[in-house]
Amino acid sequence: MLTGKILAGTLETVRTPAWLRQTCSVMDEREENTRLALLAVVKDLEDMARRLTALHDTVPASPQEASLVDLGADPDMATTLRAVIAAVLADSLRPAIDHLRAAAA
Numbered sequence: 001m002l003t004g005k006i007l008a009g010t011l012e013t014v015r016t017p018a019w020l021r022q023t024c025s026v027m028d029e030r031e032e033n034t035r036l037a038l039l040a041v042v043k044d045l046e047d048m049a050r051r052l053t054a055l056h057d058t059v060p061a062s063p064q065e066a067s068l069v070d071l072g073a074d075p076d077m078a079t080t081l082r083a084v085i086a087a088v089l090a091d092s093l094r095p096a097i098d099h100l101r102a103a104a105a
Contacts, residue, residue: 038104045097049089056085 062078075083 035104042101049093052085
């Protein structure tokens with residue numbers, strides 16, 4: 001690989017050392033492999049998000065949750081399950097998916 005460098009106002013052609021070319025090639029390959037593995041993890045997390053969403057939707061909203069009147073310190077099981085699943089999706093899983101997908105782009 002030839003590259004140019006400027007010395008005292010002139011362009012000098014320099015050959016890139018083989019060890020540097022190999023190192024760059026290995027790093028490019030490792031980065032691509034990591035990027036592809038990361039996209040696979042994103043797919044797994046998206047599948048998990050779909051499963052959690054389906055699970056959330058199978059638990060009927062309790063009268064306590066539906067009224068939102070004084071949930072109190074001891075919400076019923078349905079309210080707790082739906083709230084925890086919704087919080088994990090909104091606060092953790094979906095942002096993680098977005099950040100990992102952006103990093104792999």
